[in-house]
Structures are given as structure tokens and as C-alpha cells.
Amino acid sequence: MIQAPRFTKAHLRIGITIGLHSENEDLWINGIKQNALALASLLNSSPRGHDVCLLNTTAVSLDAGLAWNRSEFPTFPLEDKVDEIDVLIALGGAVSSDTVKRVRSRGGRVVVYKCGVEYIMSMQATLFNRSMKGRPDYPEGFDEIWAIPQVIRSSGPFWSVLYRRPVRCVPFVWDPRWIEAQAASLPGHGLRDERTGPLRISVFEPNHDVVKFCLYPLMIAELVWREHPELIEFVSVTNTEHLRTNPEFLGVVEHLDLVRQHRAFFENRFTTPWFLAHHTDVVVSHQWENPLNYAYLECSWLGYPLVHNGSLAADLGFAYEGFDLEAGARQLIQALRQDHLSAYRERQRSRIARYLCNHPGNVGAYDQLLDGLFDKKAPSAVKEEHAC
Incomplete structure (x- = not known):
């Protein structure tokens, strides 16, 4: 049953996507899962009490065990929760245009979160015939593009053209x-x-x-x-x-x-x-x-x-x-x-x-970003505050 969104800035239901390639996948294969976990930890640190979960975009079973505690980081197949969330953050794995439309049709918001030098990867894949594990897809309709500071100079313009949206620079966060x-x-x-x-x-x-x-x-x-x-x-x-x-x-x-x-x-x-x-x-x-x-x-x-x-x-x-x-x-x-x-x-x-996921400045910056999704009059000074 599709639940109607109940958007209050004080408390949001937020899903962050991951894309598991195998059962019992190691956390250290790449940095993407750590990005997702650090962002989830930060959002859980908000005094607003957001409900945060990880959403797997692939068919890999979650029953065999994960590298993190599911009681702290609830993890579900994307399809199980997509109709219950207020904000979908597409960080890992592939999110289709149909999923974007599905969330936004209820008044929800969808953000694409970028943490890799994607333009350089695409350039090398093109010039040197490197496999990128499938044809790239850049669905339209995202509300905003968020990118961490270290990748925005090289890849920000690339995303802005493909997604037809300006790119916001967001704080880089880490969990030791x-x-x-x-x-x-x-x-x-x-x-x-x-x-x-x-x-x-x-x-x-x-x-x-x-x-x-x-x-x-x-x-x-x-x-x-x-x-x-x-x-x-x-x-x-x-x-x-x-x-x-x-x-x-x-x-x-x-x-x-x-x-x-x-x-x-x-x-x-x-x-x-x-x-x-x-x-x-x-x-x-x-x-x-x-x-x-x-x-x-x-x-x-x-x-x-x-x-x-x-x-x-x-x-x-x-x-x-x-x-x-x-x-x-x-x-x-x-x-x-x-x-x-x-x-x-x-x-x-x-x-x-200053990079930790419980740092008050980082928590406040992300709550401001979330506010901006629902109030386009919200300040847009996050870019200048985080060295982009």
C-alpha cells in the first residue's frame, strides 16, 4: 500500500541507495558503501530524528549478512521502501527514471549524490575501451545534485549538463x-x-x-x-x-x-x-x-x-x-x-x-540541504561554506 508523504522538516523518512554486487560483500571493495554509511550516520545524528535506511538497488539477497549492523543501519530492497520515503538519495547503484518519477509523484524529493570523479572515469572508458559495467544512464527529473568537494571541479560540469540541474557542493563526511x-x-x-x-x-x-x-x-x-x-x-x-x-x-x-x-x-x-x-x-x-x-x-x-x-x-x-x-x-x-x-x-x-559524521556543522549543513529540497527559498550558500 502506497503511503502518503508527510513532509515535515523536523522529521523525514530518508532512503540512501547502495548497489551490492554479491552476498557478504566486503566493506573495503570500494568507498561507496562507506560513503553511504557515513551519510546515514550523519543523518541519524540530526536532532530532528530522521528515519534513515539503506536501500539496495540490486537483486542480491540481504539475508546472508552485511558488513554493518542492520539494527543501526536498517537495510532493505529498494522496492520494499520506495513508496514510504520522503527523500531518496541516489548514492550507490542504479536508480531508474521510473523510480525517480514514482517518488516525486507523491511529492517526495530525489537527490543524486556524487562522490567519484565520474567525468574522468567516463573519459577513460571511452578512450581506452574500459568496461564500466553497463551502459551509463543519467535519468532526468532529480530535484538536486549533491557532490562532495574533491570531485566537483572535474565532474560537476559533466553532471550539470547531463542531469540538467546545477550541482550543489556538500560536506565530505567520514566515520572512523x-x-x-x-x-x-x-x-x-x-x-x-x-x-x-x-x-x-x-x-x-x-x-x-x-x-x-x-x-x-x-x-x-x-x-x-x-x-x-x-x-x-x-x-x-x-x-x-x-x-x-x-x-x-x-x-x-x-x-x-x-x-x-x-x-x-x-x-x-x-x-x-x-x-x-x-x-x-x-x-x-x-x-x-x-x-x-x-x-x-x-x-x-x-x-x-x-x-x-x-x-x-x-x-x-x-x-x-x-x-x-x-x-x-x-x-x-x-x-x-x-x-x-x-x-x-x-x-x-x-x-x-571537521569531517566526522557527528560534527555539528556537518549535521546542520545537511539539514539545511534537506530544507532546501522542500523550500526553494532556503539559502543556497552551502557551496561557499565547504571549499568548492
């Missing part, structure tokens, strides 16, 4: 509970310890695309190795199983002293907290058009000195600008010499607080 749960059984609960002497450097770029690629972090370490080899024990470059036989990659890295002197190791994929706890003292990163990501927050939360070029998190770790590898090397030297690590960790956590 998942990294802490992963780290709980690790040595020292996964926290960086006070190890001294030559240190172990790790690079965690996924190496799927041009956005986050391992070569510049490796080159930053190379510059330090040439001047201060006493600071480095070895460098681990993860997520490289598909690169170890690539002639272009091999032809470049064989010119590095770290490779020639067998101080660089090219590893497979591992969960971040496990590799941090067992093989890492310092993390080096580089990105192109994704200046804030989970890896920065995960490493910093656990107290690992992080060298990175993420302009939206320049106060975290040891930041350098753009493609300036020499500046990155100078920052890496400082990171390798960092002491008083417990104090360093606490400083990092205090700076990360």
Missing part, C-alpha cells in the same frame, strides 16, 4: 569506526608506534587510473634515497600486480636507484590497516583531481605520517603542492624525522574532526 574495527585485532591496534632508525615507506595508490597513480610517490622517495639513504629501509608500492609486467612501467622504474638497489618492493593489494600495522612507518601519496580521500584520513587517524598533495586537506600530515616532487621530498624528510608520535596522532585527529 570502520578503520578502528579493522585495526582492533592488529598489533598495537594498528597505531603507528615509536619505531626509529631507517623507516619503511608505503604507497597505497590504487593504480586504476590517472587520478591516483604510484609513480610520483615512488619518485619522491627516490629523491630522498639519493640524498639521505640512511632514512629509508625500503619502499612498498601496493596494488601493482598488473603493473609488474607492463613494459612502460618497467622501463621507467628501472632507472630509479631504489629499484636498482632492491629497496623498492611492488606488492599486491592489501587492506590498508593491515599493511600499515605490519609494513609501514610513513605513507607517501599523490593525486590528480581528487584532493581529499579516505586514505588520508585513515592513515592520519592511526597516526602514520602522511606526505600528500591533497589541497583540501593541506593541514593534515606533510603537504606539498601539485606535481612538485622536490617539495614532496622535503616534506618526506620531515615525516621520516617526525617524533612524539602520540602527540602527532592527536593533532591529526583534532584536524580530522
